[in-house]
Amino acid sequence: xxxxxxxxxxxxxxxxxxxxxxxxxxxxxxxxxxxxxxxxxxxxxxxxxxxxxxxxxxxxxxxxxxxxxxxxxxxxxxxxxxxxxxxxxxxxxxxxxxxxxxxxxxxxxxxxxxxxxxxxxxxxxxxxxxxxxxxxxxxxxxxxxxxxxxxxxxxxxxxxxxxxxxxxxxxxxxxxxxxxxxxxxxxxxxxxxxxxxxxxxxxxxxxxxxxxxxxxxxxxxxxxxxxxxxxxxxxxxxxxxxxxxxxxxxxxxxxxxxxx
Numbered sequence: 413x414x415x416x417x418x419x420x421x422x423x424x425x426x427x428x429x430x431x432x433x434x435x436x437x438x439x440x441x442x443x444x445x446x447x448x449x450x451x452x453x454x455x456x457x458x459x460x461x462x463x464x465x466x467x468x469x470x471x472x473x474x475x476x477x478x479x480x481x482x483x484x485x486x487x488x489x490x491x492x493x494x495x496x497x498x499x500x501x502x503x504x505x506x507x508x509x510x511x512x513x514x515x516x517x518x519x520x521x522x523x524x525x526x527x528x529x530x531x532x533x534x535x536x537x538x539x540x541x542x543x544x545x546x547x548x549x550x551x552x553x554x555x556x557x558x559x560x561x562x563x564x565x566x567x568x569x570x571x572x573x574x575x576x577x578x579x580x581x582x583x584x585x586x587x588x589x590x591x592x593x594x595x596x597x598x599x600x601x602x603x604x605x606x607x608x609x610x611x612x613x614x615x616x617x618x619x620x621x622x623x624x625x626x627x628x629x630x631x632x633x634x635x636x637x638x639x640x641x642x643x644x645x646x647x648x649x650x651x652x653x654x655x656x657x658x659x660x661x662x663x664x665x666x667x668x669x670x671x672x
Contacts, residue, residue: 501517
């Protein structure tokens with residue numbers, strides 16, 4: 413199913429938009445599915461968490477594809493802003509020190525909270541009590557989005573919507589390119605040496621460990637294997653020195669449950 417027509421009615425997408433269009437489409441479908449889901453066992457406010465979280469993931473994806481990995485042009489980035497495919501206000505905040513991982517502009521608006529404060533998710537983990545460390549913002553479901561080393565978990569939502577999809581996509585592309593190079597080297601070796609059986613067996617064993625090469629029905633645009641997820645997280649850490657020592661333990665269990 414293509415993107416909603418309203419996204420294209422004013423201006424034709426620029427060249428290069430096809431790089432991000434499949435992911436944007438998948439997130440749009442995911443949002444529609446979540447809205448249609450029954451929420452009988454959830455509090456009313458919790459039923460809106462996916463809306464905030466998918467919006468964050470969509471904006472973060474475009475932001476990272478442009479600023480972090482340089483996989484899209486400025487024209488594509490501006491098109492996404494102009495067509496309101498992403499949250500421009502949230503992206504503007506990410507550019508400011510201290511707001512690099514902000515989950516929503518809602519949580520920093522003092523008028524939304526008692527005593528003119530901000531959400532608990534903006535408080536670093538080291539300043540929280542034991543009970544508060546696992547608490548989530550009631551509006552967005554964010555566990556913690558404070559900036560700084562160890563201030564918040566790597567996955568701010570603790571589920572698949574907290575994954576950095578640009579890193580996942582880039583990690584997949586790099587792994588596929590590595591596979592192509594290995595295949596080309598193996599074919600070249602077979603042409604020059606009829607005794608290349610041992611090398612083939614080794615390659616086959618290595619390939620068995622690579623279980624998430626691209627968007628499949630089970631995983632979709634998200635990381636469907638722990639190995640790919642670890643690779644994409646390492647890419648994120650590499651681009652953010654503040655998070656290098658963050659163990660991210662808070663994300664594992666919740667994320668696996670959500671992916672099921």
